[in-house]
Amino acid sequence: xxxxxxxxxxxxxxxxxxxxxxxxxxxxxxxxxxxxxxxxxxxxxxxxxxxxxxxxxxxxxxxxxxxxxxxxxxxxxxxxxxxxxxxxxxxxxxxxxxxxxxxxxxxxxxxxxxxxxxxxxxxxxxxxxxxxxxxxxxxxxxxxxxxxxxxxxxxxxxxxxxxxxxxxxxxxxxxxxxxxxxxxxxxxxxxxxxxxxxxxxxxxxxxxxxxxxxxxxxxxxxxxxxxxxxxxxxxxxxxxxxxxxxxxxxxxxxxxxxxxxxxxxxxxxxxxxxxxxxx
Numbered sequence: 312x313x314x315x316x317x318x319x320x321x322x323x324x325x326x327x328x329x330x331x332x333x334x335x336x337x338x339x340x341x342x343x344x345x346x347x348x349x350x351x352x353x354x355x356x357x358x359x360x361x362x363x364x365x366x367x368x369x370x371x372x373x374x375x376x377x378x379x380x381x382x383x384x385x386x387x388x389x390x391x392x393x394x395x396x397x398x399x400x401x402x403x404x405x406x407x408x409x410x411x412x413x414x415x416x417x418x419x420x421x422x423x424x425x426x427x428x429x430x431x432x433x434x435x436x437x438x439x440x441x442x443x444x445x446x447x448x449x450x451x452x453x454x455x456x457x458x459x460x461x462x463x464x465x466x467x468x469x470x471x472x473x474x475x476x477x478x479x480x481x482x483x484x485x486x487x488x489x490x491x492x493x494x495x496x497x498x499x500x501x502x503x504x505x506x507x508x509x510x511x512x513x514x515x516x517x518x519x520x521x522x523x524x525x526x527x528x529x530x531x532x533x534x535x536x537x538x539x540x541x542x543x544x545x546x547x548x549x550x551x552x553x554x555x556x557x558x559x560x561x562x563x564x565x566x567x568x569x570x571x572x573x574x575x576x577x578x579x580x581x582x583x584x585x586x587x588x589x590x
Contacts, residue, residue: 390430410451414439436460453505457481464516467492475508484514490526507557510534512564518542521554530555534562 334355351371354360360377362384369386373393380397384404391411394400400417410430414420415437422444431449435456436442442460447468455476457463464483470492478484493504506527511517512534519535520542533555535543540563552558 436463439463457484460484472505474505476506477508477510478512478514478517479510480513481517482513482515484511484517486511486517486519486523490523493526504529506530508532510562511539512536514539525554527555529557531557532560532562533558534564536564 349366349369353373355375357377358379361379361381368388370388371391376396378398380400382402386406388408389406390408393413396416400420403423408430409428411433413435418440420439420442427448428446430451432451433454434452437458439460441462443462447466449470451472452470453472453474458479460481463481465485493506504527507529515538517539519539
């Protein structure tokens with residue numbers, strides 16, 4: 312048996328399983344604590360779950376609507392973690408093998424592990440009211456999505472492999488230091504920054520100017536609003552392809568004039584503009 316779905320039921324056959332899905336299981340901890348071979352686990356609507364037991368071989372974990380969960384401890388083999396709507400969750404412990412982290416709607420979560428996450432490639436944070444702290448050194452990170460983080464200020468020191476980044480409604484997010492975080496490989500190995508897609512919306516503290524954008528020669532798609540692009544000239548120079556030689560799509564929005572033309576040429580608010588390129 313490879314997978315089993317449970318609704319508060321436990322049977323002896325579970326001990327031979329590697330993948331479980333629990334829903335409304337009041338005896339969760341007693342059920343799984345002895346299953347050392349467990350590799351995949353899904354837990355939903357288990358209000359009595361306060362702390363996960365140590366599961367040394369667990370590789371994938373998904374948790375939804377577990378309001379009693381306070382912390383997720385060390386899971387040394389974990390590669391994928393998804394957590395949603397866990398009202399009391401405050402911290403995530405060290406997970407050195409983690410490759411995907413998706414955390415949403417956990418209003419009390421203050422921090423992700425203080426340690427480096429050397430293997431993390433995809434990082435998504437959404438709707439975390441007091442979240443402030445996360446690992447700043449992410450050498451393998453390729454995709455970053457940050458939505459609705461009112462207290463996050465983006466203190467990254469290294470993410471040289473980043474290819475895609477989306478930021479939305481992060482009022483304290485700043486872009487200072489990004490050049491150094493993105494260009495670590497370029498500086499040490501003679502390689503250009505890897506970022507290809509960047510969108511920054513409703514982040515009033517973000518300030519993107521030519522000094523940053525010129526360091527992104529591989530940028531294919533760029534989306535900005537009038538607040539994040541305040542340092543760019545108006546109108547944009549016709550030589551934009553000189554500064555961003557790979558750019559194919561430019562999306563611009565004016566936060567102050569929703570129904571009017573934005574300050575950059577003829578682009579209407581909210582539109583995507585494919586750039587005309589010459590060969």
